[in-house]
Amino acid sequence: MGNENAEQFNELAGLYEDMAEWPFRKDIEIPTVLQTIGDVEGLSVLDFGCGTGMYSRWLKQRGAAKVVGYDPTVGMLNYARRRAEKEGLDISFVSELKPGLRGQFDLVLAVYVLPYASTAAELQAMCNEMVGLLRPGGRLVTLPIHPSYDPHANYYEAYGFRLIADDPEDPFADGGGVTLELCMSGQQGKVAAWYWSASSLERAMDEAGIKSLEWRELVAPAYPTIEQAPESLHAYLQKPHSNIIVGIRGR
């Protein structure tokens, strides 16, 4: 399935890892995701589309019993393996999902992976894969493009990226193409992604076997209100480009 879309990440490992330091990730996304996940002590976790393995390493360091990172892109997987082995973290990074992994995990985390499904069929297949890895009752935490992201091409520029709908007349077209341009400090990368409406995402999740689906907004957990957060984060917090789906696999 859609692994051609993963190809584009081959040369972006270094850039993605740097991104963890960009304020929208460091102060907003990462702490919100970690807060949403909560205690991972003793859990079996799969980081789906793990990229450089930043979350995988975090999960292992926080006591997850078993962490598997999955990514079809060699460049990302090389980065992830090399880095974890240097840090002495026992994480298995795999480029394919063997049948033996099905039904094995308490938690599947998939940060910014759903946007790389380019057709409804791919979206469904991706959700099926994610959910299929969970044991019954296991939890999926995943971040799509926010169903109501700000479609002005330069809205997120101050945060290091531009999100540009292929059809500016219809930026919320279900399954419509969007281009993500990374533009922090001279480094540049361009990634093709796809926008999915809330109802398409919910339908695909339901079909894949997710029960009790919930949406959560990204916040800056260090600050009780948007007003109290540094002003530089306000615009992002008012219109984050992503949010979180939390779902439980039915029994």
Next chain:
Amino acid sequence: MAVCSVNSMKLGDVDEHEWDALVSDENFYNGYRWLKALGHALGETDVFIARGPAGLIAGCAHWEGEPSSEMFSLSHYVTDFAGPWHREFLWLGGRRNTHNEIACIQGVGRQDALAALGSYAADYAEEHGYAGFVMPYMPFGAAEEFANAVGGTAVLHSAEASLGVPEKGLADVLERMRKHDRVQCKSEISTFRRLGGEVEWVSLEEFDDAVAADLIAQNRSKYGSTQGREWMRRMLAGQRRAGISRLGKVAMSKRGQNITALTVFYHFGRALYPRYFGADYSFNLKDFRYFVLCYYESLDYAAANGFSKLRFSISALRAKVKRGAEIEPQAFVIKCVGGNDICPDDARRHNRRFLDRYHTDFAGHLSHDWNLIEARRSPVS
């Protein structure tokens, strides 16, 4: 994808994680920390790097070669056709490495990245008075790809052994063997045990470098190497400083309290690399500790710890094949500057003779890569 710049610089000025994103499990000896360790022990490592808009896209180390060593001398590599074998070339890859691949992105931009790096290396070689560059000990597929990208030639000159790790480790490998070999392996293992041998695994980080260096130097001097104990200590100290020891494991064979031999391995993703063997020859035992440590025990260790490949080196291929290993072809890529190039038909005929020789010597144990050479048989020859 565009290549924005290519430079030569010190390895220390390159971001280690960015470099390693370009290094696969098969290419341990061109990983950042291995190169760094070589630098600590033998003098700082220079690298060529190519950058794209999003960061590093290709890189490789370079050095001046070692004409006095047969392992790094073109005139020892090729004796059956004419070429500039006695001239001085810039050598690419890690210092004294016997497995080299360019650290490079996969996918769409790969060809451009290889071409840009190679063309920069050729200019650099010319500017520094070399006849061109050579990258030795490349897997044939990678060599051909690089040669095509830079307008160079891939010439076979060596082979290395590897062993896919089956689920049940040694038991599965024994089962696949010819009866005669299987009986021999089993008898070697039982002789080892009968003579009181036991095997213990410890981390290289916690192991005493002096003990390791002493045993490894004993083995090396037995096989004619002049790199003695001090040299080995320096290598191990370099590895410690570079943080590579953390990837290392030592398998020791013991008799009571005495260490009779050891093998140093490195973990790298799903590949396990046996690298140094050492023995205390004051124990004059015919107990097969070399095979026990390097093959039998390491297979079970690899299977139990989720490794998919054991990557042996270029030596003692016959012994490795007998114990289940597969042989992979290695070529050097040569690119001459100033028009003194290699005749492609000569190179093709040489490669074919090389292939034929290995077919005769190692039939049934050759990896898929040899088929690539078969496919390149020139119609005229």
